[in-house]
Amino acid sequence: MRSLFTSLLLMVLFQVSAQxxxxxxxxxxxxxxxxxxxxxxxxxxxxxxxxxxxxFQSGSAKVNVRxxxxxxxxxxxxxQFFALxxxxxxxxxxxxxxxxxxxxxxxxxxxxxxxxxxxxxxxKFDADFNDSIQQxxxxxxxxxxxxxxxxxxxxxxxxxLRSDPxxxxxxxxxxxxxxxxxxxxxWNRLLAYPIIRANSDRNILMVNPLPDVxxxxxxxxxxxxxxxxxxxxxxxxxxxxxxxxxxxxxGFKKFTDPSVSAERKSATAxxxxxxxxxxxxxSRFLKEECQNLSPFIVKKLKAQLEALxxxxxxxxxxxxxxxxxxxxxxxxxxxxxxxxxxxxxxxxLTDKNGKQVKLNxxxxxxxxxxxxASWCGPCRAMMPxxxxxxxxxxxxxxxxxxxxxxxxxxxxEAWLKAMQxxxxxxxxxxxxxxxxxxxxxxxxxxxxxxxxxMNKKGDMVEFNASRPNDPELLGKLIKLSQE
Numbered sequence: 001m002r003s004l005f006t007s008l009l010l011m012v013l014f015q016v017s018a019q020x021x022x023x024x025x026x027x028x029x030x031x032x033x034x035x036x037x038x039x040x041x042x043x044x045x046x047x048x049x050x051x052x053x054x055x056f057q058s059g060s061a062k063v064n065v066r067x068x069x070x071x072x073x074x075x076x077x078x079x080q081f082f083a084l085x086x087x088x089x090x091x092x093x094x095x096x097x098x099x100x101x102x103x104x105x106x107x108x109x110x111x112x113x114x115x116x117x118x119x120x121x122x123x124k125f126d127a128d129f130n131d132s133i134q135q136x137x138x139x140x141x142x143x144x145x146x147x148x149x150x151x152x153x154x155x156x157x158x159x160x161l162r163s164d165p166x167x168x169x170x171x172x173x174x175x176x177x178x179x180x181x182x183x184x185x186x187w188n189r190l191l192a193y194p195i196i197r198a199n200s201d202r203n204i205l206m207v208n209p210l211p212d213v214x215x216x217x218x219x220x221x222x223x224x225x226x227x228x229x230x231x232x233x234x235x236x237x238x239x240x241x242x243x244x245x246x247x248x249x250x251g252f253k254k255f256t257d258p259s260v261s262a263e264r265k266s267a268t269a270x271x272x273x274x275x276x277x278x279x280x281x282x283s284r285f286l287k288e289e290c291q292n293l294s295p296f297i298v299k300k301l302k303a304q305l306e307a308l309x310x311x312x313x314x315x316x317x318x319x320x321x322x323x324x325x326x327x328x329x330x331x332x333x334x335x336x337x338x339x340x341x342x343x344x345x346x347x348x349l350t351d352k353n354g355k356q357v358k359l360n361x362x363x364x365x366x367x368x369x370x371x372x373a374s375w376c377g378p379c380r381a382m383m384p385x386x387x388x389x390x391x392x393x394x395x396x397x398x399x400x401x402x403x404x405x406x407x408x409x410x411x412x413e414a415w416l417k418a419m420q421x422x423x424x425x426x427x428x429x430x431x432x433x434x435x436x437x438x439x440x441x442x443x444x445x446x447x448x449x450x451x452x453x454m455n456k457k458g459d460m461v462e463f464n465a466s467r468p469n470d471p472e473l474l475g476k477l478i479k480l481s482q483e
Contacts, residue, residue: 021064022086024075025109028059030098033078036061040073040086043313044235044280045287047321049074070173071230083122085114087173113166114174121178124160128153129185138193139200146193147214154186177231185233187221190214191240195247198254207252210244226276238281242269259297259444260464262289266301275308283314290322294444296346298322300460347438349406349429352416357429360458366480367402367454368465368473371445373409373434374418379449383422386468390425393474400481402427408437408448455480 026036034056041049054061065073067086075082075094080103084092092115093108107116127133138146161167161178190210198207210218223241228234246261246268247254255261262285269281282305290298302315302322309315349357359367370386372379390403403426409415415430431439439445443452443463451465453476461480466473 020066020068020088022067022073022088023091024063024084025091025093026056026061026063026075026077027093027095028056028098029096030059032056032059032061032096036063037076038063038065038073039076040065040067040071043283043317044229045284045314045317047287048317069227069230070177072232083118085111085118085174085177087111087114087171111171111174114170117161117164117166117170118178120164121157121161125153125157128157134189135196138189138196143193143208143210143214147190150186150189154182157182180228181231181233183221183233184228184231184237187218188233188237188240190218191237191244195240195243205254207244207247207254209248209252224273224277226274229277229280235280235284238273238277239284242272242281242285245272257444257446257464258289258292259294262293262297262301263460263463266304279305279308279314283309283318286318286322290318294442296443296460297463347431347442349431349439351427351429352412352419357427359454362402362404362454363458364456365400365402366456366477367404368468368477369452369454370403370405370468371408371439371443371448371450371452372405373407373448374414375409376448380418380422382449382468383424387423387425389468389474393478397478397481401477404429406431406439408432408434408439408445410434453477453480456483 024036024038035053036056037054038052039049040052041047050065052063052065054063063075065086067073067088070085070087072083073086075084077096082094082105084094086092087110090110092111093106095106095108097104097106105119122129137149141149158179167175194208194210198204209215223238225234242265246265249268250264255264265285266282269278269285273281282301286298286301286305293301302319305318306315346358346360351357370379370382372383374380386403390398393401405419405424405426405428407415407419407428407430409418409430410432412430412432415432419428431437433440435446443450449467451462451467452460453462453465455461
């Protein structure tokens with residue numbers, strides 16, 4: 001069944017074709033600022049909102065912005081900022097009276113009642129919407145106690161709205177929008193509870209799952225609601241929803257590798273959401289995390305975003321924030337301040353004859369990648385298992401599955417000697433530099449041996465694959481070769 005909000009949204013969009021703008025008429029009784037600015041964050045990323053600026057004339061200014069659906073916009077007057085509820089085709093008269101020396105706000109127009117109620121609501125429940133206050137409560141309360149408080153607060157908020165004499169006189173769009181904000185705020189806070197507590201201390205290795213009874217109620221909530229992306233609480237809910245269920249899929253163990261975590265979260269979001277919500281999630285994730293990820297992962301996720309963001313609402317913003325060369329430079333500085341990075345392109349690998357090899361050379365084949373070094377004891381200990389695994393392949397399978405050994409040795413001599421001693425088969429290449437190797441920086445590798453699997457399309461399907469002595473690995477590689 002189509003949700004109420006979706007139905008209302010369609011009605012709004014139908015009406016938008018005739019009258020799409022939201023207008024704010026600003027008047028100052030007293031000394032007015034030079035300009036009035038109306039900000040609308042169409043992307044929902046909290047950065048680079050579109051600003052419409054109008055110069056005051058005789059103490060008055062009229063600002064129009066195009067809104068496709070109900071949302072909150074920001075009015076800036078000098079040093080003051082006001083959150084306003086906006087609907088397509090509606091208008092608000094915003095008067096600032098300074099005649100008595102103290103600013104008093106008067107509202108009129110077709111959404112005056114909605115905005116007045118919104119101001120009263122936020123004034124009364126300010127603490128409930130304050131992230132800092134809520135985090136303190138999370139750390140000081142058990143999950144049951146915190147959930148009971150959230151539930152109680154949501155009931156108080158709903159009771160306050162419905163008992164207000166103006167509530168029934170507000171538009172259906174407003175009531176639906178606010179109801180959605182309150183509902184998702186509750187679930188956003190609850191999902192954030194175990195995540196924030198676990199991340200508060202590095203010594204905490206596990207995330208405590210929410211009680212089953214809470215998850216049973218969450219299962220009744222439709223998580224994938226692209227029409228709700230205008231609501232701040234839903235955008236935050238999407239973030240913690242992905243984090244929680246990725247953690248659940250990992251047995252609630254905390255991730256130690258940011259790039260592995262990124263791959264897993266991306267897979268969870270792709271599974272849970274349609275394109276529109278997934279694109280938003282991916283954009284926000286890159287905006288917040290790209291400086292912590294390997295250039296390889298950033299490049300992969302950006303390519304995915306660019307392919308899906310048909311309207312180009314997000315990609316230009318994210319691309320600027322997650323400039324890959326800057327990321328590589330930052331990571332290189334953190335790992336080795338004496339070493340700079342010229343670029344972050346795929347690292348150049350060379351074979352024993354000095355021929356350059358790139359991962360793209362293996363498209364059409366499944367590639368099992370082994371990062372190692374001659375000085376790495378655990379790496380060498382795995383080589384017999386790797387050799388045995390390769391020998392189990394049929395001649396046909398050997399043409400479809402490549403074992404690629406990438407050495408990060410400091411010198412070619414040490415690599416060549418170890419390769420001869422171990423009698424390695426497959427494809428052997430080197431990207432020298434030990435931990436400052438371009439391969440380590442590109443893939444953000446901080447420990448070896450490290451194994452990855454690339455499919456026939458050239459996509460890295462496992463960023464932290466199992467070791468060659470895993471009895472299930474052979475079947476996995478063969479299955480990939482048959483796809």
